[in-house]
Amino acid sequence: MNEQEIQKRRTFAIISHPDAGKTTLTEKLLLFGGQIQVAGAVKSNKIKKSATSDWMEIEKQRGISVSTSVMEFDYRDYKVNILDTPGHQDFCEDTFRTLTAVDCVIIVIDGAKGVEAQTRKLMTVCRMRKTPVIVFINKMDREGRDPFDLMDEVESELQISVRPLSWPINQGQQFKGVYNIYENNLNLFTPNKQMVTEKVAVDINSAELDDRVGKADADKLREDLDLITGVYPDFDVDTYLNAEVAPVFFGSALNNFGVQELLDCFVEIAPSPRPTQAEERTIEPAEPKFTGFIFKITANIDPNHRSCTAFCKVCSGKFVRNAPYLHVRNGKTVRFSSPTQFMAQKKSTIEEAYPGDIVGLPDNGIFKIGDTLTEGEQLHFKGLPSFSPEMFKYIENADPMKTKQLEKGINQLMDEGVAQLFINQFNGRKLIGTVGQLQFEVIQYRLENEYNAQCRWEPISLYKACWIESDDEAELEAFKKRKYQYMAKDRDGRDVFLADSNYVLQMAQQDFKHIKFHFTSEF
Numbered sequence: 001m002n003e004q005e006i007q008k009r010r011t012f013a014i015i016s017h018p019d020a021g022k023t024t025l026t027e028k029l030l031l032f033g034g035q036i037q038v039a040g041a042v043k044s045n046k047i048k049k050s051a052t053s054d055w056m057e058i059e060k061q062r063g064i065s066v067s068t069s070v071m072e073f074d075y076r077d078y079k080v081n082i083l084d085t086p087g088h089q090d091f092c093e094d095t096f097r098t099l100t101a102v103d104c105v106i107i108v109i110d111g112a113k114g115v116e117a118q119t120r121k122l123m124t125v126c127r128m129r130k131t132p133v134i135v136f137i138n139k140m141d142r143e144g145r146d147p148f149d150l151m152d153e154v155e156s157e158l159q160i161s162v163r164p165l166s167w168p169i170n171q172g173q174q175f176k177g178v179y180n181i182y183e184n185n186l187n188l189f190t191p192n193k194q195m196v197t198e199k200v201a202v203d204i205n206s207a208e209l210d211d212r213v214g215k216a217d218a219d220k221l222r223e224d225l226d227l228i229t230g231v232y233p234d235f236d237v238d239t240y241l242n243a244e245v246a247p248v249f250f251g252s253a254l255n256n257f258g259v260q261e262l263l264d265c266f267v268e269i270a271p272s273p274r275p276t277q278a279e280e281r282t283i284e285p286a287e288p289k290f291t292g293f294i295f296k297i298t299a300n301i302d303p304n305h306r307s308c309t310a311f312c313k314v315c316s317g318k319f320v321r322n323a324p325y326l327h328v329r330n331g332k333t334v335r336f337s338s339p340t341q342f343m344a345q346k347k348s349t350i351e352e353a354y355p356g357d358i359v360g361l362p363d364n365g366i367f368k369i370g371d372t373l374t375e376g377e378q379l380h381f382k383g384l385p386s387f388s389p390e391m392f393k394y395i396e397n398a399d400p401m402k403t404k405q406l407e408k409g410i411n412q413l414m415d416e417g418v419a420q421l422f423i424n425q426f427n428g429r430k431l432i433g434t435v436g437q438l439q440f441e442v443i444q445y446r447l448e449n450e451y452n453a454q455c456r457w458e459p460i461s462l463y464k465a466c467w468i469e470s471d472d473e474a475e476l477e478a479f480k481k482r483k484y485q486y487m488a489k490d491r492d493g494r495d496v497f498l499a500d501s502n503y504v505l506q507m508a509q510q511d512f513k514h515i516k517f518h519f520t521s522e523f
């Protein structure tokens with residue numbers, strides 16, 4: 001029974017650079033899944049650039065993202081779970097963690113802009129984890145780049161081989177549709193935001209193709225397809241599943257064009273829940289006993305119901321409401337009477353969940369990112385990496401009467417994964433590392449509003465923090481001695497080097513050859 005449930009699940013995230021069309025594509029997928037009836041029903045959870053000074057707005061938007069964090073729907077015989085990721089780059093650490101809970105990824109690229117910075121960064125995580133990816137080149141209704149150039153760019157920038165499974169006939173004003181190489185049919189473009197497009201089965205060499213798109217475009221398409229067959233090896237699902245090749249689709253999310261083709265192919269080829277690596281062993285989804293881990297904790301900002309939701313990815317077995325589970329880190333038995341599942345904007349209580357599913361657990365502070373739940377086994381899941389932060393500030397207490405509150409607030413916010421805390425070993429001061437300015441502002445706001453504590457930031461100019469280790473104890477000690485002013489400990493007590501410039505870091509790497517400098521906490 002479990003096996004069937006596992007086989008039909010597809011758990012994935014859509015990643016993109018802001019504005020490439022992630023929200024629009026998500027919405028169209030939900031339309032096909034019958035979760036929403038009209039376009040425009042899904043709120044974008046991206047934080048508009050103009051709102052960067054309005055904390056309430058940010059918090060409200062983060063609040064919204066609680067309900068849209070996971071969207072699940074049924075499509076054909078499949079159960080699809082989409083994990084939403086924050087659009088704003090200052091919260092990309094959230095996205096990194098979400099990527100640890102998915103089995104595959106769809107990357108949306110703006111056909112006019114090509115591969116952009118954030119996509120490149122997120123793809124690094126997919127590569128690290130060997131996550132299979134499908135690429136959707138969006139906005140073909142606009143003038144964009146030459147599709148062959150785009151293919152080359154995706155290959156070189158995202159460092160993965162590509163295999164087009166659909167191919168556009170022109171673009172912008174002249175866009176006539178795509179030829180679906182995967183299904184061998186022609187999809188003609190009718191710009192209509194609500195309707196599914198017309199599909200025609202035509203032989204690529206037939207006169208009908210000329211009639212449909214015009215002789216010149218038909219010939220160009222034949223030429224392009226010849227070239228594709230010549231340049232790219234035939235599509236092989238296993239290379240996709242091994243994360244060696246990314247199938248590519250073209251379309252226009254806004255016009256709902258090429259989206260169903262993407263979804264149809266996706267559910268067929270995308271992996272069902274994959275095994276999860278724990279420190280102790282590999283966990284297979286089909287194992288009878290339940291295991292899961294917390295990859296995200298979101299605060300609910302509604303002041304009347306101050307509670308958090310912890311998101312648990314089911315890795316094996318069956319999650320059952322009210323069943324006793326072991327919270328491995330603190331050794332306690334926990335039961336959940338109101339676990340939730342998310343559907344578009346609705347939340348509902350569930351009785352059970354299967355591998356690949358995401359369960360929302362009410363959390364009053366018992367969870368930390370990375371926590372494991374089991375039926376009794378001591379398991380620790382790997383793979384919730386922290387990345388070297390890029391911005392640093394000392395955090396100071398601005399209200400001596402509220403020291404305890406501040407302490408508690410900082411600890412809980414760090415447990416949620418809002419930012420990273422380091423203790424400078426030289427002066428004992430607390431250092432907060434983030435990837436963006438917004439995170440400092442959110443921390444300050446939340447400390448005040450949720451913990452009644454006041455903090456003050458003090459700038460420090462640092463380039464990067466990296467975790468260090470070495471087999472050569474003597475060299476490690478020598479390094480720590482030489483750099484004593486720049487040594488810190490992370491929350492797990494590991495050694496972290498605070499490099500104040502790229503040059504200093506390079507010199508350190510050169511001078512201390514036996515020391516490894518890591519840019520993620522997982523090594």
Ligand code: G4P
Nearest residue numbers: 016018019020021022023024087138139142252253254255
């Ligand atoms: P994001 O979540 O990746 O940040 O992108 P989002 O879907 O919000 O899309 C960004 C903008 O691009 C939106 O326009 C959206 O309408 C537009 N867009 C998405 N897909 C297509 C497409 O296939 N063709 C064209 N031409 N545009 C597309 P906006 O003006 O920023 O927002 P809105 O006011 O239209 O919602």
